[in-house]
Amino acid sequence: MLGPLASLKVLDFSTLLPGPFASLLLADMGAEVLRIESPARMDLLRVLPPHDQGVSASHAYLNRNKRSLALDLKQPEALEVIKQLLQDYDIVLEQFRPGVMERLGLGYEALKAINPKLIYVSITGYGQTGPYKDRAGHDINYLALAGLASYTGRADSGPLPLGMQVADVAGGSLHGVIGLLAAVIARQQSGSGQHLDVSMTDCVFSLNAMAGAGYLACGAEPHCEDQMLNGGSFYDYYRTRDGRWLSVGSLEPVFMKQMCTALGLEELATLGLSPEPALQKKLKEALRTEFEKHDFGELCALFAELDACVEPVLSLGEAARHPQLRSRQLVTEVPRNDGSTQAQMACPLKFSDGLPEPRHIGAVLGEHTDQVLGELGYGVERIEELRRSDEEAGTSTTNSTIRPASPH
Incomplete structure (x- = not known):
């Protein structure tokens, strides 16, 4: 079983949550996703607790079904590898700040010249333009600036940290996938790719939906606990005698x-x-x-x-065991390299033709480097030559352009 997106091949330069969640959905639906990871700057998601058998559970989930190629993008040899990959991979997903990919020689215009059909998706906090485009931010900041936090909380205590990353996932990941697939359909008609600029703040602003529509059309500014659906009515949570x-x-x-x-x-x-x-x-x-x-x-x-x-209101454990979620098969077992499996949240999308079974948990950094380079025609001697070249140039092992595969 190949999945509905089996024809898509994605180079994923993203880290942490927004991009990886987007490419997880693509990979679960059959797309071939190759992560391009820096051997010098580890994706911090790899060390995020809790850990299962020494591996971050979050990383193992968000990066399942993807291969990992370790490349130091500041090295000319790495750029040559990317250019070769672009002959076959026609989608790029990245979430660096604006201008970073251009400085690396991997901006949209440069890569478009190599493959005019390229679909290039950039996920950032504030977008590629505007006074905040170079500003740092996190999920809580995007929710705040988009107005959503102003009416989400209690009147006497103010906004609440929601516990899950609305801007990252609903803003960056889901809108990124929607836009990417729309660009694929457009390419089928025009034959050309395009650059998709996904701002998490923009997308969260659109999620204001009913409250935003009411303000823009009628000037009705929402506040905490003054709307039907934000605690201003009976629509709410109620404590029981035993504290649930x-x-x-x-x-x-x-x-x-x-x-x-x-x-x-x-x-x-x-x-x-x-x-x-x-x-x-x-x-x-x-x-x-x-x-x-x-x-x-x-x-x-x-x-x-x-x-x-x-x-x-259920705990996560109670939710995972709930008969409704169990009947929907929302927990799946994903293979590890040692033959055992790890329980993970399954892809929530149900296709009548089904989806491919999960292949493996998130890969070790550079686990598929030799395999990918071999597919490009690099022999063992050429791969070793590239490693020796780095060492002779004084580059340490951790900064090597080509990192050898390592087991989980």
Whole structure:
């Protein structure tokens, strides 16, 4: 089974989370992804805890099904290797700050001259243009500047760190994949590639969706806990007597009626869609009081029998074991080099023709260097010659242009 993207070949220069999550999706769907990694500057994701058998679990997941080629891009020999690869690989994914790839001789215009069909995807915090294009940033900064954090949190304590990387994943990774695949379709029609500029801040700004539409069209500036869906209504989380939480999303009257009836609050069922803050507060306080009278297990059993949009807040372990997620096969076993397997989150996309089985966890730095160079026609002597050339030039082993393969 090859997968729907088996015709795509991607050179992935990215590190950490945004680019690797994007290329993970591509690789899971069958694309051939070759990571180009610096032997001198390790991807910090490789050392991020926790570790499983000495390997970062995050790296093993985000970089599964990809090969690793170690190249020092500051060396002329490395650029020659990239140019040869471009005869066969027609997609480049990178997330350096603007101008870095150009200084390395690997900018879009330079590579386009080698392969006019090249699709070149740049994922950055602020984009290739604008006053912030060279500024450093992280997920929390992009959410802040895009306005999303201003109404996500509690009125008395302010914005909340969300715990997962919305800008990196929903902004950079998913929009990067969407744009890349759109460019592939356009290339099928025009025969030409193009450069895709993906700004995580831009993409997060578009995720404001309903709140952003309301502000731009009507001037309605959202704040923490003043919207229907951000804590300003009954739509919220409620603590149980034993300190657990349940989520309540019973927006439609039919769901609200079921929930209130189950809790003995039938008289409040009509308040769900009321725009009056005072009535929403009354409903919310009544729900808070009633939820705190019962233990988590009791409420889970009660609402399991109802279709009321009330669900428990689960830990990751509980979520992985939940019958719905288990039935959807969202946990898979991925091979290690020693023949054992590691449990990982599976690709969430379901194709009627299926997807290829996971091939291996994230590769060791440079694990496939000899293999890739061999495919380009480099013999053993030529590979060794390149290594000796580096050593004679005074380059240390860790800074070698060509790094020998090493086992997990």
